[in-house]
Amino acid sequence: MTSCIAASIDEGLILVSDSRTNAGIDNVSTHGKMHAFDTNSDRKIILLCAGNVATTQAVLEQLHRDKIKNAPVNFNTVESLFEAAAYLGHVSVEKQKQHSNSQGKSAFNASASFVLAGQIGTDPHGAYMVYAEGNTITSSAHTPFLQIGESKYGKPIVDRFLKLNSSLEEASRCCLVSMDSTIRSNASVGAPVEMLIYRKNSFSLEEYYCFDDDDDDYMWQLRRSWETKLREAMAALPSLNKETIKPMRIDL
């Protein structure tokens, strides 16, 4: 499995991804899912990948080759993030089709999904989710984040605290806590955790972190701080009011 979060907020972007892949519970590996492209200086494009690893690698390879061969459409020619996402969706569907009729186990699933994020020219920064079907959505003012892969365990915390006007620092911690909750509840999501903080209009990918394992200093401090405070929060919850006890229907 995979878990990736992309926050697109006023100050810029936060991209967080795990690195665990598996082809069955007995075949677990580590592959980074965050990829940056060496494009012209007027743009930065980063992908987060989920789904079939062979498909995502084939897609990345095609995008790379289109770019270095100056294909009519490539990441250096697209004029907007929307156009970049549509192009990615087209390539993704092609690659999925190539293997979907292969002879093999009926459980075989070539599907893959992506988040494409970055900034092009004078357009604002942004992020697009590219579904397995090749169609795309972007984030919005009320839901300034996108998730691919295992999303549910980590969603309540970003639902509560990730806002358009959060600072990049707050948002980065919120996304890391969300990822940590996911890692804790789903064994198929795991370290290293990569995080990129992109400040709008900077066209710089310099604020990149990679938390190598569960014992990473910062992640350990983050987890301990969060757990301690959560324990206090749990202890501070109001007691039940026994006067509100009602008779239970014994209905059967």
Added chain:
Amino acid sequence: MTSCIAASIDEGLILVSDSRTNAGIDNVSTHGKMHAFDTNSDRKIILLCAGNVATTQAVLEQLHRDKIKNAPVNFNTVESLFEAAAYLGHVSVEKQKQHSNSQGKSAFNASASFVLAGQIGTDPHGAYMVYAEGNTITSSAHTPFLQIGESKYGKPIVDRFLKLNSSLEEASRCCLVSMDSTIRSNASVGAPVEMLIYRKNSFSLEEYYCFDDDDDDYMWQLRRSWETKLREAMAALPSLNKETIKPMRIDL
């Protein structure tokens, strides 16, 4: 959808269920999913239900009729919770089969799952999950809870804090916070929220709460307390150490 949690801990049982049902997003209703049986005084048996409402109602009706007609196997004759769960599984599979070949939409899904909890005779209290296939599992010392329906949003908090030696009061608040997170993230889970606290060996179902809507006093206090403390927890997280910034691979 549905979300039900059953905690089986040293001091007894906590059962929590939502009440929203839907047959499509445009067909939402309210049906309680927690049902208590009027059995002999040596036992208490409570069910939590998820899945197709027609199936769960047919199952409840059959269990009820078996009991009042003194069928060879019914909730008054079973000698253990395991036996009760196996009997429930058998009835559930029969009822699912009745409609699985019906003419109708291909998307029709008659499946249902249950949690059966309670105490029988001198056996300890306990809880069993009954899958749609009729097989069952019980909780354990390391995972002293079961969930049916929408489980992921609310799982991190019970994973962290629900322990075998939690008090019933702590456990009840933990389950309610978990339910509140689920309600917040999944529109198909909703109030009223029912909660039963069963103290071991009491054979009493008197500690029953029903939080009628989102504006219920206690749930509102619980939510506000939790959010306030969570906000403090978020603010107290350690800052990123910029010295750990690494160069990002621009690999494509």
